[in-house]
Amino acid sequence: MRDKVTGARRWVVKIGSALLTADGKGLDEAAMAVWVEQMILLRDAGVELVLVSSGAVAAGMSRLGWTARPKAVHELQAAAAVGQMGLVQAWESSFARRGRPTAQILLTHDDLSDRKRYLNARSTLRTLLDLGAIPVINENDTVVTDEIRFGDNDTLAALVANLVEADLLVILTDRDGMFDADPRSKPDATLISEARADDPALDEVAGGSGGALGRGGMQTKLRAARLAARSGAHTVIAGGRIDQVLTRLRQGERLGTLLAPERNRHAARKQWLAGHLQMRGTLGLDAGAVLALRQGRSLLPVGVRSVVGNFRRGEMVVCKGPDGAEVARGLVNYSALEAQRILGRSSEEIERLLGYVDEPEMVHRDNMILL
Numbered sequence: 001m002r003d004k005v006t007g008a009r010r011w012v013v014k015i016g017s018a019l020l021t022a023d024g025k026g027l028d029e030a031a032m033a034v035w036v037e038q039m040i041l042l043r044d045a046g047v048e049l050v051l052v053s054s055g056a057v058a059a060g061m062s063r064l065g066w067t068a069r070p071k072a073v074h075e076l077q078a079a080a081a082v083g084q085m086g087l088v089q090a091w092e093s094s095f096a097r098r099g100r101p102t103a104q105i106l107l108t109h110d111d112l113s114d115r116k117r118y119l120n121a122r123s124t125l126r127t128l129l130d131l132g133a134i135p136v137i138n139e140n141d142t143v144v145t146d147e148i149r150f151g152d153n154d155t156l157a158a159l160v161a162n163l164v165e166a167d168l169l170v171i172l173t174d175r176d177g178m179f180d181a182d183p184r185s186k187p188d189a190t191l192i193s194e195a196r197a198d199d200p201a202l203d204e205v206a207g208g209s210g211g212a213l214g215r216g217g218m219q220t221k222l223r224a225a226r227l228a229a230r231s232g233a234h235t236v237i238a239g240g241r242i243d244q245v246l247t248r249l250r251q252g253e254r255l256g257t258l259l260a261p262e263r264n265r266h267a268a269r270k271q272w273l274a275g276h277l278q279m280r281g282t283l284g285l286d287a288g289a290v291l292a293l294r295q296g297r298s299l300l301p302v303g304v305r306s307v308v309g310n311f312r313r314g315e316m317v318v319c320k321g322p323d324g325a326e327v328a329r330g331l332v333n334y335s336a337l338e339a340q341r342i343l344g345r346s347s348e349e350i351e352r353l354l355g356y357v358d359e360p361e362m363v364h365r366d367n368m369i370l371l
């Protein structure tokens with residue numbers, strides 16, 4: 001199963017408060033530099049990386065000289081605002097020393113539930129990845145209210161993994177992975193090396209909550225693995241203090257706990273597409289195209305009769321049959337303008353009509369859900 005780790009091309013790496021703040025004594029910049037070193041090597045080897053970093057509240061507490069985590073929300077938010085400055089400063093300067101730009105992204109729940117903001121966040125993140133920058137993400141703690149908080153960054157990291165369609169979510173924490181019982185209360189607990197994310201037996205073992213600094217504990221990490229699995233990502237929960245942990249994971253070493261999605265990436269992606277993207281337009285199909293789609297084939301321009309809407313390449317469209325009934329939904333390979341020009345034509349004609357060919361299909365079957 002570790003080939004899923006070695007072969008992963010897009011990683012989301014989440015580093016929790018417990019690790020980042022050297023048990024509450026400010027940011028552990030030496031440890032951060034060691035992770036940066038490894039992330040630089042991964043990035044140079046072609047792995048696209050998104051970093052989800054906690055630690056703003058803990059870093060802020062230390063900068064403000066507070067020893068106990070405050071209870072009042074506005075105090076937590078103030079600490080986060082102070083701490084976030086130090087947090088991004090530390091990541092930025094550490095990556096910059098190795099010539100990699102970083103980009104700060106602070107997200108709230110609304111940013112991921114509102115379709116338009118979701119797509120905006122998605123295209124910005126994709127652009128940053130294309131540019132080779134390392135996005136550093138945290139929750140926008142200063143503006144969230146209790147009801148809409150992610151609260152723990154495990155959940156945020158999983159939603160980010162969905163957002164960028166990551167292959168792998170790596171959750172680094174202060175334990176070596178998920179144990180078959182909370183190691184705080186059972187020191188002889190053993191590490192679970194591999195499991196399926198949806199295994200109900202895991203609910204029992206991940207019962208305890210987080211430590212003094214972190215929020216989630218194993219429960220939110222398990223939930224995160226299940227959320228990430230929805231878009232087909234594997235999750236590794238591993239010890240951030242293990243020597244060269246990221247590099248060794250990449251090399252296939254069986255470190256930490258690997259949680260596998262129940263469906264393969266392909267099937268999971270289709271299911272996830274079904275619920276997550278806004279429809280941008282409609283393609284009207286002829287009867288032959290409807291039949292082809294029902295047989296599991298891709299939609300070719302030749303079977304398209306009409307184009308409605310103003311969509312861009314990569315956006316979601318509805319495919320309707322001659323009777324107006326919805327047949328499928330999928331990500332379209334051509335913009336509405338381009339689609340208008342190639343509809344009813346054979347794929348061989350695309351180049352002559354447009355001057356280039358993106359794909360021979362209007363909608364590829366991998367990016368389509370039949371209804």
Ligand SMILES: Nc1ncnc2c1ncn2[C@@H]1O[C@H](COP(=O)(O)OP(=O)(O)O)[C@@H](O)[C@H]1O
Binds near residue numbers: 177181
């Ligand atoms: N089954 C388990 N295996 C490992 N750790 C567990 C388990 N159940 C609870 N924990 C606790 O979860 C803690 C990690 O979560 P948390 O403190 O939220 O860290 P982070 O800041 O990295 O998110 C561990 O220190 C551990 O005490």
Ligand SMILES: N[C@@H](CCC(=O)OP(=O)(O)O)C(=O)O
Binds near residue numbers: 154214
């Ligand atoms: N946004 C918060 C992170 C919340 C939190 O504690 O997360 P985690 O340590 O990952 O369980 C912060 O930066 O302090």
